[in-house]
Amino acid sequence: MSHTIGIRQAQKLKTRQAFLDAALRLLENQSLSSLGLREVTRAVGVAPTAFYRHFADLAELGVALVEETLGSLHGLVAEILADTGDSEVRIDRTVDLIARHVREQPAHFRFIARERHGGVGPVRAAIASQLHGFTEEVTAALAREPVSEGWSEEDLRMLAGVYVEHMVMTASAFLSAHESGEPGSPAEPDEEQIARTARDRLRLVSLGRRHWVARDPGHRPS
DSSP: OHHHHHHHHHHHHHHHHHHHHHHHHHTTSSOGGGOOHHHHHHHHTSOHHHHTTTOSSHHHHHHHHHIIIIITHHHHHHHHHTSOSSOHHHHHHHHHHHHHHHHHOHHHHHHHHHHTTSSOHHHHHHHHHHHHHHHHHHHHHHHTSGGGTTOOHHHHHHHHHHHHHHHHHHHHHHHHHHHHSOTTOSSSOOHHHHHHHHHHHHHHHHHHHTTOOOOOTTOOOO
């Protein structure tokens, strides 16, 4: 009996993944808000009613795609953050991680780039939640470093947000280079140029961090 249940569960997971993969292919040139449920089920080769055994609607499928794209990165980012200080190793590993994942999963990151400010609210919220999670993880890692002594939690979170936004910006640059098909052209720099610029920007942020003077907590802009 348990063997039969195991087979059914495996088949269910396989079908669910087929929906995600089909949707991702269909989203190559359109937004999630314009995608039709029948398009997805036709691509998978099942009846429309089968979709609802796995997702309540296309928004829920979109949220699953967000988790598939960004959720797996948390463990890898945590490993990088385990390195102490603003070392060259940490900078290199961060940029290499972004480049590798964009290279291996361009469709996933294209989906994130399009839907981050797209028309499907739950998906926008899921992306924001994932990025917030990265920011909190970076904040916690920064707080453990000696150079952060005397920093307020607000300032640490601000700095963490700078790092996370830099990661997003770098991923977008790598994605554009991947899609251009013309490495090294004036319009689209190649991956190595993007990586070099990304590393230099991270070094600049790290240098500025060492000279940051926290503002007076009681001060409010006029």
